[in-house]
Amino acid sequence: MSNKQIIYNTPPTSSIDPSLSSGTFRLHTVPRPEQVPADKVLVRVHYLSLDPAMRQWLTAKRSYIAPVERGAVMRGQSIAQVVAVGSDLSSQYQLGDWVVAYSGWQEYAVVGAREAEKVAVPPGGRPTDAMSVLGVTGLTAYFGMLEVGQPRPGDTVVVSGAAGATGMVAGQIARIQGAKRVVGLAGSKDKCEFLVRELGFDAAVNYKEPDWRKQLKEATPEYIDVFFDNVGGEILDACLARAARDARFAICGAISQYNAAKPQGPASFMFVISQRVTMKGFIVFDYAKKYPAALKELASWLAQGKIKRKEHIVPGGLEAAPQALVDLYQGANTGKMMVEVAPVGEAQTKAKL
Amino acid sequence: MSNKQIIYNTPPTSSIDPSLSSGTFRLHTVPRPEQVPADKVLVRVHYLSLDPAMRQWLTAKRSYIAPVERGAVMRGQSIAQVVAVGSDLSSQYQLGDWVVAYSGWQEYAVVGAREAEKVAVPPGGRPTDAMSVLGVTGLTAYFGMLEVGQPRPGDTVVVSGAAGATGMVAGQIARIQGAKRVVGLAGSKDKCEFLVRELGFDAAVNYKEPDWRKQLKEATPEYIDVFFDNVGGEILDACLARAARDARFAICGAISQYNAAKPQGPASFMFVISQRVTMKGFIVFDYAKKYPAALKELASWLAQGKIKRKEHIVPGGLEAAPQALVDLYQGANTGKMMVEVAPVGEAQTKAKL
Numbered sequence: 228m229s230n231k232q233i234i235y236n237t238p239p240t241s242s243i244d245p246s247l248s249s250g251t252f253r254l255h256t257v258p259r260p261e262q263v264p265a266d267k268v269l270v271r272v273h274y275l276s277l278d279p280a281m282r283q284w285l286t287a288k289r290s291y292i293a294p295v296e297r298g299a300v301m302r303g304q305s306i307a308q309v310v311a312v313g314s315d316l317s318s319q320y321q322l323g324d325w326v327v328a329y330s331g332w333q334e335y336a337v338v339g340a341r342e343a344e345k346v347a348v349p350p351g352g353r354p355t356d357a358m359s360v361l362g363v364t365g366l367t368a369y370f371g372m373l374e375v376g377q378p379r380p381g382d383t384v385v386v387s388g389a390a391g392a393t394g395m396v397a398g399q400i401a402r403i404q405g406a407k408r409v410v411g412l413a414g415s416k417d418k419c420e421f422l423v424r425e426l427g428f429d430a431a432v433n434y435k436e437p438d439w440r441k442q443l444k445e446a447t448p449e450y451i452d453v454f455f456d457n458v459g460g461e462i463l464d465a466c467l468a469r470a471a472r473d474a475r476f477a478i479c480g481a482i483s484q485y486n487a488a489k490p491q492g493p494a495s496f497m498f499v500i501s502q503r504v505t506m507k508g509f510i511v512f513d514y515a516k517k518y519p520a521a522l523k524e525l526a527s528w529l530a531q532g533k534i535k536r537k538e539h540i541v542p543g544g545l546e547a548a549p550q551a552l553v554d555l556y557q558g559a560n561t562g563k564m565m566v567e568v569a570p571v572g573e574a575q576t577k578a579k580l
Numbered sequence: 581m582s583n584k585q586i587i588y589n590t591p592p593t594s595s596i597d598p599s600l601s602s603g604t605f606r607l608h609t610v611p612r613p614e615q616v617p618a619d620k621v622l623v624r625v626h627y628l629s630l631d632p633a634m635r636q637w638l639t640a641k642r643s644y645i646a647p648v649e650r651g652a653v654m655r656g657q658s659i660a661q662v663v664a665v666g667s668d669l670s671s672q673y674q675l676g677d678w679v680v681a682y683s684g685w686q687e688y689a690v691v692g693a694r695e696a697e698k699v700a701v702p703p704g705g706r707p708t709d710a711m712s713v714l715g716v717t718g719l720t721a722y723f724g725m726l727e728v729g730q731p732r733p734g735d736t737v738v739v740s741g742a743a744g745a746t747g748m749v750a751g752q753i754a755r756i757q758g759a760k761r762v763v764g765l766a767g768s769k770d771k772c773e774f775l776v777r778e779l780g781f782d783a784a785v786n787y788k789e790p791d792w793r794k795q796l797k798e799a800t801p802e803y804i805d806v807f808f809d810n811v812g813g814e815i816l817d818a819c820l821a822r823a824a825r826d827a828r829f830a831i832c833g834a835i836s837q838y839n840a841a842k843p844q845g846p847a848s849f850m851f852v853i854s855q856r857v858t859m860k861g862f863i864v865f866d867y868a869k870k871y872p873a874a875l876k877e878l879a880s881w882l883a884q885g886k887i888k889r890k891e892h893i894v895p896g897g898l899e900a901a902p903q904a905l906v907d908l909y910q911g912a913n914t915g916k917m918m919v920e921v922a923p924v925g926e927a928q929t930k931a932k933l
Contacts (some may be wrong), residue, residue, distance in 0.1 A: 283850070290854040459849060478852050492845025496812060497636070499831050500861035501643040508853035 228259040231545050233332035235295045238285060241488040242556070245549035251285065252301060252332075252549045260337050265315040267337045270307035270328045274540070274565040275548055276358045277555050278303070279391075279457065282485035291510045300331035301548075304363065305568070306346070306354050307336070316340060325354040327362060332548055334568060349526055354571070359392055359563035360529055360536045361522055367479060367511040368396035368455075369521045372404070374514065375477035375507050376453040380405035383449050385466055387411075388457030388482060389431065390418035392563035396525075397455045397479075398428055399534045406453070410446045412439075412462055414558040421561055426535055440465050453477070459484045460491050467495040467504065476506040486556055537562025544568055581612040584898050586685035588648045591638060594841040595909070598902035604638070605654060605685075605902045612688050618668040620690045623660035623681045627893070627918040628901055629711045630908050631656070632744075632810065635838035644863045653684035654901075657716065658921070659699070659707050660689070669693055678707040680715060685901055687921060702879055707924070712745055712916035713882050713889045714875055720832060720864040721749035721808075722874045726757070727867065728830035728860050729806040733758035736802050738819055740764075741810030741835060742784065743771035745916035749878075750808045750832075751781055752887045759806070763799045765792075765815055767911040774914055779888055793818050806830070812837045813844050820848040820857065829859040839909055890915025897921055 236253040237244075244250035263269045284295050284302055295302045307328040312320045320326075325346040330336035346357040359365060371393075378384050384401035388394040389411025401409050411422040411431040419431035430446040432439050443465055450471035456463050459481025470476070484490040498504060514521070528534040539560035541551040548566045555564050589606040590597075597603035616622045637648050637655055648655045660681040665673045672693060673679075679696040683689035699710040712718060724746075731737050737754035741747040742764025754762050764775040764784040772784035783799040785792050796818055803824035809816050812834025823829070837843040851857060867874070881887040892913035894904040901919045908917050 283854070288850075288854075290850075291856075463849075464845065480853065481850060484850065490847045490849065492817065492847045492849045494843045494845045496816075496843065496845045497641075497643075497834060497837065498861075499859060500833065500863070501636070501641075503644075503861050503863060503866065505861075506852060506859040508851075508856050508858075510853070510856060513856065 229256050230259040230333055230335045231256050232300050232334075233545060233548055235285065235297055235299055235301050238287070238297070239282075239486075242486045243282065243285070243549065243553050245553045247546060247549060250549065254546060259335050263311045263313045263337060265313040267313045267339055268309050268316055268320050268326075268343055269311035269335060269337050270326060270330060270343060271310045272305040272307045272328065272330050272334055272336065272568045273571055274306040274355055274358065275332060275545070275568055276304040277548070277552055277564040277566060279480050279482045279485065279555065281552060282556065291512075300333050303330070303332050304328065304358060305330045306358050306565075307343075309343070310335075320345070325357070327357050332545060334545060349530065351530065355538060355563075355565065356529070356536065358565065359538060360396055360534060361525055363511055364392040364563055365396050365525050366514070366518060366521055368393045368400055369525060370511055370514040370517070371455055371477040371479045371509055372397045372400045372453075375509050376401070376455055376475050378404045378406045378453045381407045382452035383408040383410065383447050383471070384453040384455070385410045385412065385443075385447065385451045386455045386457075387462045387466070388480070389413050389422055389428070390561045391457060392560075393479060394455070394457050395422070395426060395537065395562060396534060398422070399426060399528075401453065401455075402427060403528060403533055408447070408449075410443075412443070412458070418561055421537075434462060443469060450474070455479060456481070458482050460487075464493040464495045467493050467498045470498050470502040470504045472502050474502055474504045476504055478506055478508040482556060539564045541566045582609050583612040583686055583688045584609050585653050585687075586898060586901055588638065588650055588652055588654050591640070591650070592635075592839075595839045596635065596638070596902065596906050598906045600899060600902060603902065607899060613690050616664045616666045616690060618666040620666045620692055621662050621669055621673050621679075621696055622664035622688060622690050623679060623683060623696060624663045625658040625660045625681065625683050625687055625689065625898075625921045626924055627659040627708055627711065628685060628898070628921055629657040629715075630901070630905055630917040630919065632741075632833050632835045632838065632908065634905060635909065644865075653686050656683070656685050657681065657711060658683045659711050659918075660696070662696070663688075673698070678710070680710050685898060687898060702883065704883065705879075708891060708916075708918065709882070709889065711918065712891060713749055713887060714878055716864055717745040717916055718749050718878045719867070719871060719874055721746045721753055722878060723864055723867040723870070724808055724830045724832045724862055725750045725753045725806075728862050729754070729808055729828050731757045731759045731806045734760045735805035736761040736763065736800050736824070737806040737808070738763045738765065738796075738800065738804045738822075739808045739810075740815045740819070741833070742766050742775055742781070743914045744810060745913075746832060747808070747810050748775070748779060748890065748915060749887060751775070752779060752881075754806065754808075755780060756881060756886055761800070761802075763796075765796070765811070771914055774890075787815060796822060803827070808832060809834070811835050813840075817846040817848045820846050820851045823851050823855040823857045825855050827855060827857045829857055831859055831861040835909060892917045894919045
């Protein structure tokens with residue numbers, strides 16, 4: 228049996244080239260591993276996680292994580308199922324266990340116990356939650372909002388990329404914390420409607436409309452106390468110009484800049500001084516010790532309906548991943564974007580629930 | 581007797597126009613006040629403080645302080661001497677007392693007790709210290725470095741505008757706090773030599789040399805833990821690219837941007853995320869409750885020679901102020917820049933010491 232892999236081929240100069248013949252990635256087929264070392268498990272990948280951070284992993288700049296090596300399988304998390312267990316791990320894993328695997332972009336992966344976290348699917352839950360609300364995505368929103376943004380009752384909280392996987396959780400957490408106004412920035416009318424109607428945001432601004440800065444101003448009559456930023460660039464700039472005194476800007480990402488050959492800093496930087504703004508970048512991994520308690524709280528909010536989830540699943544198997552990643556930077560998704568490498572059969576899911 | 585005043589005339593579009601006939605300011609002569617209201621004092625201005633923040637006071641943008649009104653005397657602090665005392669204040673002030681006065685740019689001013697802070701000149705001190713190391717300038721360095729930058733033993737601390745009034749105090753405070761390396765950025769060879777030879781900085785980089793970014797890199801082999809920024813723009817950008825993990829960036833000013841028609845944000849903003857940088861703007865007035873203790877500590881450091889002072893006094897009377905302000909933005913000064921409105925006679929100084 229074979230195992231398809233997507234290999235990191237050529238560093239992109241600006242945007243990712245999704246072509247599998249001459250682009251950023253290439254397809255490679257190897258035999259599926261037949262033997263599993265004693266301290267490993269073999270997993271079958273079902274859903275690949277697509278994350279805005281991935282573009283940064285392809286840049287050989289000093290960063291929070293080493294870049295992916297050229298010629299290596301593209302890095303990424305997945306929801307996968309255990310299909311073979313090494314002898315040392317037989318007490319830890321059973322065949323059919325769902326795991327969040329650090330598998331990379333391939334159909335099958337041999338991984339150690341630290342790279343295959345077992346997923347406990349709670350009643351009403353789905354295995355894929357472990358990659359969205361109950362995974363790194365949700366944790367990013369949780370720590371960024373609670374530890375960096377620190378919204379207080381009465382605050383106006385703005386979230387950019389608000390219809391994205393992290394943004395939508397961040398905004399909902401702000402509401403749970405008693406924020407007076409929760410405002411989202413998103414890139415389409417549909418997304419804005421989703422934020423207001425489905426998630427209960429007080430307002431949403433479509434930054435693709437020509438007067439979006441005016442709309443943002445109107446949506447934040449008492450300025451911005453907390454800004455959770457996934458986008459950077461012009462949007463960060465506009466929000467700085469609306470910063471309230473002592474505002475906290477939680478800098479989670481800058482998706483507008485990742486593909487830019489020449490990134491733009493926020494021109495309204497003067498407001499950092501005049502309004503005493505604290506801007507703080509963060510990486511979710513730094514909060515790893517607090518994950519268990521955070522996941523418990525997120526799961527409880529999810530179960531109570533205080534947090535709603537949304538997934539955007541791209542069909543087409545592993546080969547669909549490069550184009551899906553390009554689409555992610557274009558804002559194609561509402562909610563967590565995943566590539567379906569192998570569908571989950573009804574029976575397969577039920578067996579574990 | 582007359583009182584010359586400099587009036588805010590026309591908002592500058594980018595740089596200040598120092599011409600007193602058709603520029604940003606105009607000269608105006610009024611009679612010197614002859615009577616002092618019971619709750620006021622009349623002061624004679626000797627030294628005007630020139631501060632980078634002044635350019636911002638001429639901009640009608642939302643800021644930490646209301647802009648100067650057109651047609652009003654230009655705002656500014658001075659070292660002044662009491663020449664007449666209102667009857668209610670006779671127990672508080674004596675003729676000849678030195679004060680830091682919120683006089684504005686004029687030769688004489690009638691001010692209330694809150695706008696005329698008596699200066700206690702310590703042994704070995706000078707009245708003008710109250711406007712530099714022992715005034716708002718020194719306090720800005722003190723709180724920016726200690727409360728925002730928080731240098732720890734072993735840290736690499738970089739200061740921009742390091743030969744300016746605030747920067748030079750900030751760098752010296754970092755050294756007192758046990759920083760491993762203190763590096764200054766300044767705009768001339770002479771300033772850099774002054775920082776290293778006179779103030780004991782470990783290195784200084786002249787940002788006007790073509791390879792200054794390379795020099796900055798070499799001067800910060802262990803990256804930058806604390807950056808005290810007075811300059812913004814390209815220098816902030818370069819320092820972000822050298823930020824160490826968990827760096828603290830104390831944003832005090834952005835002198836490079838004040839006159840810019842189109843300000844530039846830091847393009848290397850991505851490092852805020854990847855290195856978990858905290859950038860925090862601050863305004864010294866927010867720390868007013870802590871001034872007395874801070875001034876005591878600054879005075880003790882000054883007396884012990886742990887902090888060295890430097891003044892740059894511009895002669896030529898009140899009329900010299902507009903050009904001097906333009907020169908301040910060009911980096912003409914090393915140390916605290918003041919305009920000598922009226923010299924202090926030897927006897928006059930001695931009388932108060």
